[in-house]
Amino acid sequence: MKKLHFIPRFQQALTPDPETANFVRQVPLADYSYVTPRIPSKPYLIHAVAEVAESIGLEQEDIKSTDFLHYFSGKEVYPDTRPFAMNYAGHQFGNWAGQLGDGRAIVLGEVEHHNQLWTLQLKGAGKTPYSRRGDGLAVLRSSIREYLCAEAMHHLGVPTSRSLSLIGTGDEVLRDMLYDGNADYEKGAVVCRVAPTFLRFGSFEVHAARQEQEQLQQLADFVIREYHPEITSDGPEKYTAFFKAVCEKTLQLMVEWQRVGFVHGVMNTDNMSVHGITIDYGPYGWLEDYNLNWTPNTTDSQHHRYAYGNQPDVALWNLIQLANALYPLIGAAEPLEAVLNAYGRQFDAAFLQMNRDKLGLATVHESDEKVVRAFLTCLEKIETDYTIFFRLLATVQKTDSPEAALARVNDAFYTPSQCAGDVATAWLDTFQSYLDRLELEPQSDAERAAAMNQVNPKYVLRNYMAQLAIDAANQDDFSLIHELHELLKKPYDEQPEHEKWFSKRPDWARTKVGCSMLSCSS
Numbered sequence: 001m002k003k004l005h006f007i008p009r010f011q012q013a014l015t016p017d018p019e020t021a022n023f024v025r026q027v028p029l030a031d032y033s034y035v036t037p038r039i040p041s042k043p044y045l046i047h048a049v050a051e052v053a054e055s056i057g058l059e060q061e062d063i064k065s066t067d068f069l070h071y072f073s074g075k076e077v078y079p080d081t082r083p084f085a086m087n088y089a090g091h092q093f094g095n096w097a098g099q100l101g102d103g104r105a106i107v108l109g110e111v112e113h114h115n116q117l118w119t120l121q122l123k124g125a126g127k128t129p130y131s132r133r134g135d136g137l138a139v140l141r142s143s144i145r146e147y148l149c150a151e152a153m154h155h156l157g158v159p160t161s162r163s164l165s166l167i168g169t170g171d172e173v174l175r176d177m178l179y180d181g182n183a184d185y186e187k188g189a190v191v192c193r194v195a196p197t198f199l200r201f202g203s204f205e206v207h208a209a210r211q212e213q214e215q216l217q218q219l220a221d222f223v224i225r226e227y228h229p230e231i232t233s234d235g236p237e238k239y240t241a242f243f244k245a246v247c248e249k250t251l252q253l254m255v256e257w258q259r260v261g262f263v264h265g266v267m268n269t270d271n272m273s274v275h276g277i278t279i280d281y282g283p284y285g286w287l288e289d290y291n292l293n294w295t296p297n298t299t300d301s302q303h304h305r306y307a308y309g310n311q312p313d314v315a316l317w318n319l320i321q322l323a324n325a326l327y328p329l330i331g332a333a334e335p336l337e338a339v340l341n342a343y344g345r346q347f348d349a350a351f352l353q354m355n356r357d358k359l360g361l362a363t364v365h366e367s368d369e370k371v372v373r374a375f376l377t378c379l380e381k382i383e384t385d386y387t388i389f390f391r392l393l394a395t396v397q398k399t400d401s402p403e404a405a406l407a408r409v410n411d412a413f414y415t416p417s418q419c420a421g422d423v424a425t426a427w428l429d430t431f432q433s434y435l436d437r438l439e440l441e442p443q444s445d446a447e448r449a450a451a452m453n454q455v456n457p458k459y460v461l462r463n464y465m466a467q468l469a470i471d472a473a474n475q476d477d478f479s480l481i482h483e484l485h486e487l488l489k490k491p492y493d494e495q496p497e498h499e500k501w502f503s504k505r506p507d508w509a510r511t512k513v514g515c516s517m518l519s520c521s522s
Contacts, residue, residue, distance in 0.1 A: 001067035002058055006081050006109045007117065010197065013222045015215050017087070017129065025129050026099055029212055031203070031219060032084040037074030037106050038126025038136065040190070042170025045069050046478050047485065049151060052164045052194055056120070057113040063165075072192045073167040074106070074125040081109045085128035089209055090202035090270025091321055093305055099206060100270045101130025104138055107198065117226075119197050120164065124190045137173045141470050141514070143189035144481060146281040148469070150193065152461040152488040153278055158256040159249070160278040161195040166481070178298060178519055187474065195277060199223060201322040202270035208325035217329055223274060240335040243326055247319055247339050248346075249276025254312045255350045259358065260457060261287035261386040263308045265297040265518065269318045283518035286460045287386040288505040289414060290379035296463065298519045312351075316343050357455045358390050359434070360448040362441060371437050374430040381423045383414040385504045390456035394449040398438050402431040414504060457491040459501055463516070464509035 010032070017033035019025070027033055048063045062068055070076040077083060085102035092100075106128060108120040123146065124138025143166060153160040169188035176183040199219075207216035224231050224242050231241045253276050257264065264271070265283040273279045285296030292309030300306050306314060323336040330336065355372040356364070379389065389412035396405045406427050410416050419427060441448065461484065469480040487498050509515035 001062040001065045001071075004057055004078065005112045006078065007112050008082070009110055009117065009226070010107075010119070010222075011082065011084065013226075014219060016084070019129075022127060022129060024127070024131055027087050027101070027129055028210055029215060030087055031215065032086050032107075033101075033129045034082050035085050035106055035126075035128045036077060037083060037122055039075050040073050040167075040169035040171055040188070043069055043073035043075055043190075044168045044170065046166045046168055046189070046473070047147065047481050048165040049163055049485075052162045055113065055116070055162075056111045056118050056164070056194065068165070069167065071108070072120075072122070072165045073169065073190050074122055078108060083108050083122075085130055086198060086203065087130065087206055088200050088202035088270055089206035090200070090268050091205075091318070092268040092270070093300070093303075094317075096209075097268075097270075098209070099130070100202060102128055102198075103131040103134050104128075104136045105193075105198070108192075117196070118194050121193045121195070121198055122190050123193055124169075124188065135173070137169075137171075137188055138190065139173050139175055140168060140187040140189040140473055141177075142282070143191045144470050144473060145284070145466050146193075147191050148466060148481065148484055148488065149281045149284060149461055150278075151485060152491070153262070155489050156256075156260050156457055156460070156491050158260060158262065158278060159253055159276055161193050161198075161273075164192040164194050166191055178513065193279075195273070195279065196227065196275050197223075198279060199274050200270050200279070201272045201274065201318055201325070202268075203274070204322060204325040205269060208328060211328075213328055216325070220326065220329055227275065236330040236332065236335070239326055239329040240339070243323060243336060244339045246274050246276065246322065247343060250315050250319060251312075251343060251347055251350065252276065253278065254315045254347065255354050257311055258308075258351065259354050259455065260460060261290075261308070262460075263287065263294065263296055263306070264311065265295060265300070265306055267306045267311065267314045267318065269321050272315075272318050272322075274322075285463050285518065288462065289383040290376070290386045290389070292380070296516075296518045312347055316340070316347075319343065354455075358393075358452065360394065360441070360443070360452040361437065362443055362448070362451065365437065365440055367433070367437060371430075371433050374426075374433055378423075378427050378430050381426060382418050385412045385414065387457060387460050388412040388502070388504060391453070391458050391502075394452040394456065396431075396434070396438075397445050398435065400431075400435060402428040402435065405431040405435060412504075454492055458494065459487055459491045459498070461488060462505060463514065463518070464505055464512070465501065467509070467512065467514040470514065 014031040017027045017030040083106050087101045090100050105123045106125045127136035147163045147166040150163045167190050171188040172185040173188040271280040283297040293307045295307040392409045395408045472480045
């Protein structure tokens, strides 16, 4: 395997845990703890992403090497490197949870290639000082979901961590998938994740909660210096500018999640990246029918805190927690409050523009918000597939009658016969408003359709698709992982050879575990 260019920038700039023994404990005054990955018994490569490998300086042939298999499964530690687990705290489901940290993730190091630095992290590689009551391992089921989803999100244009490799460990892992007392053994796996860093809101919260001012400032200065060269101010203004940058990136991430119908499922502050990228794919899902109250997470089934419609507000709540953590560096609440107070207004504007794009409105008109709200209201009146609806909407012609336009999206309805009476009237009224609005657009139908098809994907990683790949992989058939990976590389293309995946959720998946019900168990 070609030599990777590791640079221990994170370790050199921040504070290590002086204790090097690997046992569960509280870790004060430190950003990370050195730890060696667990050695898997019989690792085997399931899949790797050539594009990501190239981004860190590897070639296609390197992926096939024994070195690749060993280094990215945890079987061997890359020469002259020291893997580590990161320390952070967080709010989980709105409650302060204290120290959390990388309980089943181990950073291999930072690799430089073409003047870019990437952090390589193994998920499922064994216990760390932050594992609490866990074993630090991951099962094949959750690893497939994370591996495919990160790449799917990247190709959708949503900021995200990336996936380098998916490797089976050859070991069995005991998991209680639904936390109902029915634990069973599952196949183990390790995913290598790639991101600028895996620093989170909780990375700052842990120091603020412990009043570790020196470590808090050191961490903030590191992130600003290395990732925000545009920030040139000093003193409190520097940290306010950093917070503003995180808010802006987080806001845009929420808009992108809403655009493609993605639901993260566990928006705890320890799962929020300071880089504004999606990390920690657990019980996620894409909207099947448009349901603002839908969450894929069984743990959230009672309160729906992290439901699709709540995500933008939860992001703001999480940003408030980050503001509290940064407050000791600023010493005044007003600058932070000014940034936070702008969030709602900025999100509303960005959300409206995103929906203009989804509706194919290239110009701005005072009626736009009314048209957008009318469509979103109609989508809630009848079970309608979110992805398919917007893709079919691009076929509407300016010369259509409301009835003809409605007929074009008929296949998006799970039960078309329910589009009758008052429901049908609401839809027809909405399409009349839409057709009137399209008359104000200079674009041709073809031009509008092409633009809409660049923001409304045809293919997303529906939970039932991931579950089919998992079921096959549990029988040592990895062909669906390969097929879905190729499909999701071009989610906006027609791909007629993959038309079978452009379909509504099948009835069997409506209540199947892994398709409609997911937990944090991995």
